[in-house]
Amino acid sequence: xxxxxxxxxxxxxxxxxxxxxxxxxxxxxxxxxxxxxxxxxxxxxxxxxxxxxxxxxxxxxxxxxxxxxxxxxxxxxxxxxxxxxxxxxxxxxxxxxxxxxxxxxxxxxxxxxxxxxxxxxxxxxxxxxxxxxxxxxxxxxxxxxxxxxxxxxxxxxxxxxxxxxxxxxxxxxxxxxxxxxxxxxxxxxxxxxxxxxxxxxxxxxxxxxxxxxxxxxxxxxxxxxxxxxxxxxxxxxxxxxxxxxxxxxxxxxxxxxxxxxxxxxxxxxxxxxxxxxxxxxxxxxxxxxxxxxxxxxxxxxxxxxxxxxxxxxxxxxxxxxxxxxxxxxxxxxxxxxxxxxxxxxxxxxxxxxxxxxxxxxxxxxxxxxxxxxxxxxxxxxxxxxxxxxxxxxxxxxxxxxxxxxxxxxxxxxxxxxxxxxxxxxxxxxxxxxxxxxxxxxxxxxxxxxxxxxxxxxxxxxxxxxxxxxxxxxxxxxxxxxxxxxxxxxxxxxxxxxxxxxxxxxxxxxxxxxxxxxxxxxxxxxxxxxxxxxxxxxxxxxxxxxxxxx
Amino acid sequence: xxxxxxxxxxxxxxxxxxxxxxxxxxxxxxxxxxxxxxxxxxxxxxxxxxxxxxxxxxxxxxxxxxxxxxxxxxxxxxxxxxxxxxxxxxxxxxxxxxxxxxxxxxxxxxxxxxxxxxxxxxxxxxxxxxxxxxxxxxxxxxxxxxxxxxxxxxxxxxxxxxxxxxxxxxxxxxxxxxxxxxxxxxxxxxxxxxxxxxxxxxxxxxxxxxxxxxxxxxxx
Numbered sequence: 048x049x050x051x052x053x054x055x056x057x058x059x060x061x062x063x064x065x066x067x068x069x070x071x072x073x074x075x076x077x078x079x080x081x082x083x084x085x086x087x088x089x090x091x092x093x094x095x096x097x098x099x100x101x102x103x104x105x106x107x108x109x110x111x112x113x114x115x116x117x118x119x120x121x122x123x124x125x126x127x128x129x130x131x132x133x134x135x136x137x138x139x140x141x142x143x144x145x146x147x148x149x150x151x152x153x154x155x156x157x158x159x160x161x162x163x164x165x166x167x168x169x170x171x172x173x174x175x176x177x178x179x180x181x182x183x184x185x186x187x188x189x190x191x192x193x194x195x196x197x198x199x200x201x202x203x204x205x206x207x208x209x210x211x212x213x214x215x216x217x218x219x220x221x222x223x224x225x226x227x228x229x230x231x232x233x234x235x236x237x238x239x240x241x242x243x244x245x246x247x248x249x250x251x252x253x254x255x256x257x258x259x260x261x262x263x264x265x266x267x268x269x270x271x272x273x274x275x276x277x278x279x280x281x282x283x284x285x286x287x288x289x290x291x292x293x294x295x296x297x298x299x300x301x302x303x304x305x306x307x308x309x310x311x312x313x314x315x316x317x318x319x320x321x322x323x324x325x326x327x328x329x330x331x332x333x334x335x336x337x338x339x340x341x342x343x344x345x346x347x348x349x350x351x352x353x354x355x356x357x358x359x360x361x362x363x364x365x366x367x368x369x370x371x372x373x374x375x376x377x378x379x380x381x382x383x384x385x386x387x388x389x390x391x392x393x394x395x396x397x398x399x400x401x402x403x404x405x406x407x408x409x410x411x412x413x414x415x416x417x418x419x420x421x422x423x424x425x426x427x428x429x430x431x432x433x434x435x436x437x438x439x440x441x442x443x444x445x446x447x448x449x450x451x452x453x454x455x456x457x458x459x460x461x462x463x464x465x466x467x468x469x470x471x472x473x474x475x476x477x478x479x480x481x482x483x484x485x486x487x488x489x490x491x492x493x494x495x496x497x498x499x500x501x502x503x504x505x506x507x508x509x510x511x512x513x514x515x516x517x518x519x520x521x522x523x524x525x526x527x528x529x530x531x532x533x534x535x536x537x538x539x540x541x542x543x544x545x546x547x548x549x550x551x552x553x554x555x556x557x558x559x560x561x562x563x564x565x566x567x568x569x570x571x572x573x574x575x576x577x578x579x580x581x582x583x584x585x586x587x588x589x590x591x592x593x594x595x596x
Numbered sequence: 597x598x599x600x601x602x603x604x605x606x607x608x609x610x611x612x613x614x615x616x617x618x619x620x621x622x623x624x625x626x627x628x629x630x631x632x633x634x635x636x637x638x639x640x641x642x643x644x645x646x647x648x649x650x651x652x653x654x655x656x657x658x659x660x661x662x663x664x665x666x667x668x669x670x671x672x673x674x675x676x677x678x679x680x681x682x683x684x685x686x687x688x689x690x691x692x693x694x695x696x697x698x699x700x701x702x703x704x705x706x707x708x709x710x711x712x713x714x715x716x717x718x719x720x721x722x723x724x725x726x727x728x729x730x731x732x733x734x735x736x737x738x739x740x741x742x743x744x745x746x747x748x749x750x751x752x753x754x755x756x757x758x759x760x761x762x763x764x765x766x767x768x769x770x771x772x773x774x775x776x777x778x779x780x781x782x783x784x785x786x787x788x789x790x791x792x793x794x795x796x797x798x799x800x801x802x803x804x805x806x807x808x809x810x811x812x813x814x815x816x
Contacts, residue, residue, distance in 0.1 A: 160615035163625040228632045236625040237615070266636045270643035274755075281733035283751035285647055291655055291745050300643060568614070 063545070065467065065564040080165035081567065085172050086151030087465065092175065093147050096138035101530065103131035108489075108523040111516050114508050121506040125192035126207070128504060132195030133212060137219050138179055140450055141308065144315030145261075146171070146226050148457045149254050151465055153230060155558035155565065156248050158239025158574040163232035171225035174218050181215030184208075194504060196305070199286040199297040203278040210279055213272040220265045220272075223311075227261030230254055239557065241576035248556055248580040249338050253318020256342035260307045260314070260349060268304030271297065295360050302353035310349040312446060314342055316413075316453030317384055320406050323456045324388050325581040326554045327403035328395030332581045334387035341380035348376050358429045367426055374424035381417050385410065400552070401475035405456035408483050412448025416441060419494065434504075437497025440490045448486060455482075455533075462537070463547035467564040474536040481529030488522025555582055611787045623789045630793045634800045641759070641804055648752045648811065655745050662749035663815040665730050665738075667721060671813040674717050675805065681710035682802045685771075689795045692788035697781060700791070704775045707798070711768050718761055725750070753812055760808060763801045770794045 066083045076084060106127050110117045119127065154162055162168050185191055185208040193202040193209060202209050234255050238247070275297075277283045284290035286297045325332045332338065354362060354370030362370075388410060397403070419441040422428050432438065463469055492515045497503075501512050508516065550559040561570050609619060616622040652659045688703035729737035732754045736747035774794050777783065783791055 163615075164629055165613075165615070167629075224633075224636050228629050228636075231632055232625045232628040235628055236621055262632055262636055263639060266639035267643045270640050274643075274647070277733070277751070277755060281735060281751070283733040283755065284748045285651060285751065291658075291748060292651070293654070296647065296650060300647075 063562070064566065065562065066567045067564050069567045080161070080169055082150050082154050082162045082165065082168060083565065085168050086147055088172055089142060089150060089175070090147040092179070093139050093143050096134055096179070100131055100134040100139055101527070103127050103134065105523055105527055107131060108520040112520050114510060114513065122192065124506045126190035129191045129194050130186060133182065133191065136195055137216050138182065140312045140446060141223060142175060143454050144319065144450070144457065145230070145254060145257055146175070148454070148461060149230065149315065152461055152558050153251065153254060154233065154237065155561065155569055156251055156556055157233065157237055158242060158557045158570065158576065159233065159237035160568050162229045163237055164229050167225050168229055171222045171229070174222035174225065178215045178219035178222060181211050181218065185211035185215060196301060197275060199275065199278070199294040200288065202275055203286060210276050213275050217269050217272045220269045223261050224265050227258035230258045231262070239574045239576055245336065246576055246579055249321035249332065249335065250318040252339040253314050253321065253342050256346040257311055257314045259346050260311050263350065264304045264307040267300060271300040271304065295357065298357050298360055299353065302356045306353040306356065307349040309445070310345055312450050314345060316409065316450040317342065319453040319457035320388060320409055322556070323402045323406040323460050324391050325583065326552050327400060327406070328392045328397050329583050330391055330395040331579070331583055332387070333390035335579070337383050338387050341383045344380040345377065348373065348380070352377060355424055358426055359433050371424055371426045375421065378417065378421055385414060401472060401479060402456045402460035404476065404479040405452050405459060408479070409449060409452040409456065412444055412452060412486065416444030416448050419444065432497060434502055435497035436493040436501045436503055439503050440493035440497060443490045460552070463551045464558060464563050464565070466541060467545035467547045468540040468543050469547050469551065470540040471536045474532060478529045478532040478536070481525050481532065485522050485525025485529055489519050489526060492519045492522070556580060611782070619787065626789045626793055630796050634796065637800055644752065644756050644759070645811070648756070651748055651752065655748065658743050658745035659749045660815050661743045662746035663812065665728070666813050668813050670717055670721055671809050674714050675809050677710050677714045677717070678802045678805050681707050681714070682799055684710065685795045685798045689788070689791050692783045692791040693785055695785050697778065700778050700783065701775065704771055704778060708768060708771055708775070711764055715761065715764060718757065756808055756812070760801070760804055763804070767798050767801050770797060
């Protein structure tokens with residue numbers, strides 16, 4: 048990092064006033080309306096959720112080390128995999144990039160002082176906490192054994208604490224809606240002078256598309272989950288076949304939200320990749336508009352593919368064929384993005400710092416995850432693979448290999464901006480190696496398990512699957528080691544004095560033109576934007592001169 | 597430089613939040629936010645409308661028989677009451693924009709009065725249903741039914757009108773808040789966004805009833 052010296056570091060870092068030390072005390076955090084502090088509180092919360100979900104994941108893998116009982120009973124196992132899924136989906140991955148990283152960097156990228164509705168932003172965080180509290184209450188009052196999808200009629204008849212968990216998810220949905228409303232209004236009204244729509248960073252385009260889905264899909268999940276609670280309390284009948292209702296209707300309602308929701312999870316990941324790749328390739332992004340519009344296209348198509356979850360639920364053959372066709376369409380905008388990222392790297396001056404390592408991991412793993420999605424979108428193949436480990440592996444390749452890798456890229460990319468500290472690059476690479484290898488060991492083996500007929504969510508299995516299950520469990524241990532290393536060096540970096548320059552990566556985005564960590568109101572001056580977001584043809588030092596003047 | 601000048605000019609505007617440059621920018625952001633929120637409301641009710649439509653197509657006779665238990669006259673009166681409340685709300689917004697504070701307060705009070713009448717009539721309807729045992733789901737115990745499965749109509753009736761009633765209550769709280777600020781004299785032609793936004797919300801709640809009334813009361 049020879050360029051570290053080019054950015055003016057404060058003479059005495061402790062004396063510098065920034066958003067972290069401008070006011071002090073717990074109360075100043077709990078009542079803050081600063082988007083950066085809210086982002087940091089979200090980050091701490093989702094990382095804790097990720098840890099909790101990860102513990103459940105390890106418990107699942109230990110139980111599956113051998114057929115039959117290993118460490119827990121079948122009933123406990125049902126609760127553990129449900130909690131793993133529900134926590135990872137509702138408490139970690141949905142809020143991860145938009146609410147934590149997005150909250151922090153989106154206004155900075157736009158050159159704004161805050162999001163459009165700062166109090167709504169804080170309200171969204173408290174709703175998140177309330178939803179999380181209900182989820183915890185559900186865990187301690189018996190847990191949930193339905194799987195994170197809450198399929199009826201089982202979810203309306205089981206004795207486990209489904210009502211509390213679904214109410215928690217309902218509230219979390221409103222937290223997500225508030226974030227989406229806030230970001231769209233911010234993007235429309237709070238861009239810095241000169242920042243036209245096509246001068247916005249692609250991260251902003253990705254978050255915009257995500258927010259559209261959050262606003263249009265989440266309310267439908269909300270009402271669906273309320274209907275489950277109503278069914279459990281009053282037997283209203285809508286999902287109960289004995290009363291003339293239809294359990295498949297639940298699946299339609301649920302996936303009308305939850306399929307778009309997987310794009311709520313992946314689009315922000317893609318948005319981060321679009322930021323990281325140009326910076327570490329030292330090149331303008333290839334196909335800016337194609338990437339921007341493909342985000343919107345994915346958001347649009349996402350609402351038309353929910354039926355591919357019901358190929359074997361007794362949906363009509365015609366509906367199945369149409370949903371299958373529409374599902375294939377998703378591959379087009381996704382492919383456009385991947386090819387544009389690779390074209391950006393082509394003949395670039397690539398440097399393999401930690402954020403770029405995660406970004407490249409994303410490209411490799413997301414490609415596998417995306418392509419196996421096409422297998423599952425094909426009607427005849429899906430009949431064989433439905434509800435097997437193939438689906439589990441596909442889902443984890445997209446969600447963990449895709450979104451989580453992108454989240455880690457973003458976390459490492461913006462960490463110096465958020466906290467003003469550099470982490471150990473050496474240990475970051477070690478962690479990246481453990482996680483990449485561990486991930487593939489864990490989940491590539493599950494593709495094989497799936498094609499051989501291992502059903503998902505089963506407690507017990509045939510002896511012939513044992514070697515692959517053991518292989519997968521060993522991989523999960525490697526993943527755990529990687530994440531523990533990461534936790535260690537990230538915490539270690541926080542114990543150091545502030546040492547990060549304003550722009551450690553020599554990036555051209557607006558967020559790098561203010562100090563690290565940024566002052567309370569983000570910028571000393573209102574920034575004026577005069578060129579596109581990835582213009583690496585101009586030497587970066589000139590940018591500093593402009594801003595400093 | 598013009599931006600900085602604008603910032604300075606409005607530095608004393610007590611209603612301009614620090615992260616906005618001009619009052620117009622703040623008002624526009626508020627409107628975008630409210631419209632997006634209204635979209636989420638439509639989708640929230642949309643789930644119930646779709647569920648109702650599907651269940652009605654599965655059990656047309658039961659739904660048709662059950663809807664005779666509703667009082668069309670009361671439903672019709674309530675529709676008129678809400679339409680009137682929308683009119684008074686529009687007039688309140690207009691009064692705020694034209695600096696007529698007393699009329700603003702009067703129209704907000706009228707809107708609250710219409711909303712209370714609506715809830716009062718709803719209370720009469722609900723008590724009648726409770727008395728007859730026309731209740732949702734397993735609580736249903738109406739006697740003399742010739743067609744089975746009518747409970748499901750009432751499941752939807754209570755969920756939809758109940759959720760709508762909660763929105764009326766929420767709207768009344770919002771109108772009360774705007775009323776308090778009107779009495780304090782916060783609103784003028786220069787700053788009236790809260791009245792405007794509460795008005796938008798109120799019209800949506802009204803419009804949802806316009807759809808609920810024929811859906812539940814006028815099945816043919």
